[in-house]
Amino acid sequence: MSTDQTVSGGPFREAIRREGLDALWVSRPENVRYLSGFTSPADGKLLVYPDGATLYTDARYTVQAAEESRCPVFIARPPATFAHAAPLVSGLRVGFEADHLTVSELGALRAHWQVGERPATLVGSQGLVEGLRLVKRPDELAQIRAAQAIADAAFAAVRPGIVAGVREDRVAGQLEAFMRERGAGSAFDITVASGPRGAMPHGTASDRVIGEHELVTVDFGARVQGYHSDMTRTVAVGHPGEDLRRLYRAVLEAEEAAVQAIRPGARCSELDQVARDILTRHGLGDYFAHSLGHGVGLAVHEGPSLRGTSSEVLEAGMVVTAEPGVYLPGVGGVRIEDLVLVTADGHEVLSRSPKERL
Numbered sequence: 001m002s003t004d005q006t007v008s009g010g011p012f013r014e015a016i017r018r019e020g021l022d023a024l025w026v027s028r029p030e031n032v033r034y035l036s037g038f039t040s041p042a043d044g045k046l047l048v049y050p051d052g053a054t055l056y057t058d059a060r061y062t063v064q065a066a067e068e069s070r071c072p073v074f075i076a077r078p079p080a081t082f083a084h085a086a087p088l089v090s091g092l093r094v095g096f097e098a099d100h101l102t103v104s105e106l107g108a109l110r111a112h113w114q115v116g117e118r119p120a121t122l123v124g125s126q127g128l129v130e131g132l133r134l135v136k137r138p139d140e141l142a143q144i145r146a147a148q149a150i151a152d153a154a155f156a157a158v159r160p161g162i163v164a165g166v167r168e169d170r171v172a173g174q175l176e177a178f179m180r181e182r183g184a185g186s187a188f189d190i191t192v193a194s195g196p197r198g199a200m201p202h203g204t205a206s207d208r209v210i211g212e213h214e215l216v217t218v219d220f221g222a223r224v225q226g227y228h229s230d231m232t233r234t235v236a237v238g239h240p241g242e243d244l245r246r247l248y249r250a251v252l253e254a255e256e257a258a259v260q261a262i263r264p265g266a267r268c269s270e271l272d273q274v275a276r277d278i279l280t281r282h283g284l285g286d287y288f289a290h291s292l293g294h295g296v297g298l299a300v301h302e303g304p305s306l307r308g309t310s311s312e313v314l315e316a317g318m319v320v321t322a323e324p325g326v327y328l329p330g331v332g333g334v335r336i337e338d339l340v341l342v343t344a345d346g347h348e349v350l351s352r353s354p355k356e357r358l
């Protein structure tokens with residue numbers, strides 16, 4: 001295990017110093033897991049201070065935390081947690097995760113730490129650990145690959161059953177059962193959106209019965225050892241009309257062009273523009289209602305953000321999605337999403353499920 005994946009790793013300590021901080025209170029679950037290795041991070045918090053780090057969790061996790069955590073563990077519930085930490089942060093500039101900590105949690109930190117002769121100074125911080133998570137280590141990549149391979153196998157098994165007369169939630173249930181049988185969880189609530197429901201970008205599977213000659217959008221992923229995959233396929237049931245086929249072909253063209261443009265040094269905003277320009281040329285730009293994609297890792301949605309306003313630039317080792325979609329209210333929609341690894345000389349598409357040619 002390399003040192004840089006622990007809280008004592010050079011890049012992490014450097015990032016804390018660069019922010020002008022002495023310590024960091026880590027409360028975002030993915031970040032707690034990334035730094036400590038503790039696999040129930042929603043019930044853990046991590047305090048990183050100049051000469052060490054402590055994982056705080058409660059008595060339900062005494063055994064698990066001792067087995068998993070790379071940091072010393074202190075078993076307590078708040079407010080005993082804050083009281084234990086108070087002397088460790090005395091007089092220090094302590095960062096907290098401003099995008100995650102609740103107002104009441106911040107109040108509790110203030111009440112316990114901004115007191116006494118050498119009060120701590122609490123400073124809101126953004127994206128500090130998330131920045132370290134952008135480029136994946138080989139062991140993280142292996143989990144993402146494993147998750148995507150299970151998702152691809154699930155899709156191959158379930159695809160023949162996506163036919164007229166079947167309920168959307170049955171399709172979702174079959175995908176989820178397949179992944180569970182192979183030891184993976186479902187990365188998020190599975191989208192199965194058929195016919196006019198395809199106009200809802202996040203149309204979680206409903207009790208709607210899939211009809212003849214419809215498009216069905218299926219968006220799902222697997223979770224392996226905390227790491228996720230994310231893929232969307234839109235499939236045809238029967239023979240959808242030419243209008244729907246045109247829609248599908250436009251999205252496929254945009255998706256494939258965006259994937260082809262993924263390489264180190266590519267600007268995320270420009271990748272979004274590649275897909276948007278193609279859909280605009282097809283008269284569909286106004287119906288591409290979201291950004292091109294996002295990073296995937298311990299969170300399904302993480303950095304970098306592939307959107308028009310992003311200033312981020314891709315680097316080798318990042319894992320991102322390209323997922324243009326068009327959504328026509330009352331008619332339906334199409335989205336196609338691939339999971340893509342940025343490699344030293346370009347990219348590798350991790351999602352292998354075939355795409356239909358309509």
Ligand code: ZN
Nearest residue numbers: 219230231337
């Ligand atoms: Zn997705």
Ligand code: ZN
Nearest residue numbers: 230321323337
């Ligand atoms: Zn996605």
